Amino acid sequence: MKSKFIEHTEDLYQNAPCGYLTMLADGEIVNINNTLLFWLGYKRDEVLYKKRFPDLLGIGGKMYYETHMMPLLQMQEKVKEINMELRGSEKRVVPVLINGIKVQAQAGETFYRLSIIDITQRKQYEKELLKARKEAEETNKRLREINEELEHFAYTASHDLQAPLNNIGSVISLIERKKLLPKGEEGDELFSIIASNTQRMRTMIHDLLEYSKLDGKIGELVHISLRETSFLAMEMLNEEISKNGAKFTIEELPIIHGNKSQITRLFLNLFSNAIKYRKAEPPQIHVSFKEERNFFTVFVQDNGTGFEQKYDKKIFNFMERLHSHDEIAGTGIGLSACKRIVDKHGGSIGVSSVPGEGSTFYFTLPKNLDTASS
Secondary structure, three states: OHHHHHHHHHHHHHOOOOEEEEEOOOOEEEEEOHHHHHHHOOOHHHHOOOOEHHHHEOHHHHHHHHHHHHHHHHHHOEEEEEEEEEEOHHHOEEEEEEEEEEEEOOOOOEEEEEEEEEOHHHHHHHHHHHHHHHHHHHHHHHHHHHHHHHHHHHHHHHHHHHHHHHHHHHHHHHHHHHOOOOOOHHHHHHHHHHHHHHHHHHHHHHHHHHHHHHHOOOOOOEEEEHHHHHHHHHHHOHHHHHHHOOEEEEOOOOEEEEOHHHHHHHHHHHHHHHHHOOOOOOOEEEEEEEEOOOEEEEEEEEOOOOOOHHHOOHHHOOOOOOOOOOOOOOOOOHHHHHHHHHHHOOOOEEEEEEOOOEEEEEEEEEOOHHHOOO
16 A cells, blocks of 8 residues: 555656756756656656756856855745746757755755746747737837827818818908899808808818817816816807807816816817707706716706707717708717817716707716826
């Protein structure tokens, strides 16, 4: 029974999934298991009492063994997770992790026992991960370059279109002043078409310019009173508010960290949207908020036309419209700009709407400055 146990133990040692090696203080190898011999491609009689452990190492490994690994084994009597490369026959290189202990024999002789794990596959995974990370970094770099190019193009194109558009506007004013169009309804209708399309183009260029500015970084983050910025947005819409008899009720709102001009633009677009999609009665817009654990949720509720809830994601897409321009003027850029602003501040935006009853837009903004994206 005892001999079978010894035989079983020896088999476990020789064919364990990790390598085992025993060496003397000078590094001479006095025992080695079959697993490690197989990895290195050596026969037992080529190693035992013929090779020292440093013989299995490259130049860098030998230096590390002499200056770090062996001194640690001697002083601390153990080493953990030493990352090295073993050299075998036929130029084999096996990346390994080594754990070792110092053992004092009864006869007084000192041995050092090493358990060795083959990490070839792990190294391959690390190599693939590094390659994938490098490719991702290169892709992100190229995407940033493309975004910068697109931002520059959008800004330049929109800016350059302003000049000919202004010239067209001047010509239209001249035509009207000198009454060069046919008299009567036909002339009035023709002039109206030219003027409205020119204004439509001017609005689109303006919105594109504003949208292109959101492609860069979020900019300077400061303490912002949301109530103050909401009133500022109302002032910017003063003419539209007066014209449509819009009524606003704005509750106390929190102070957050953010970009003031962008948050003002956020309120401006939401208020403008509420006025634009009004019913026959004057628009009523109510602004409130709810405090969450890490966020503030702001609600902008109106009594407008509303829309089917199935479009709640679609309306935030760039230049997406639920109505034709002939029905309701607009470019379809305002709400997508709102989403971009909120995204840049580390929040989210959504809407709840019922046809004929109005809509409630809501957006979250983080309390903590560090939560906002840069």
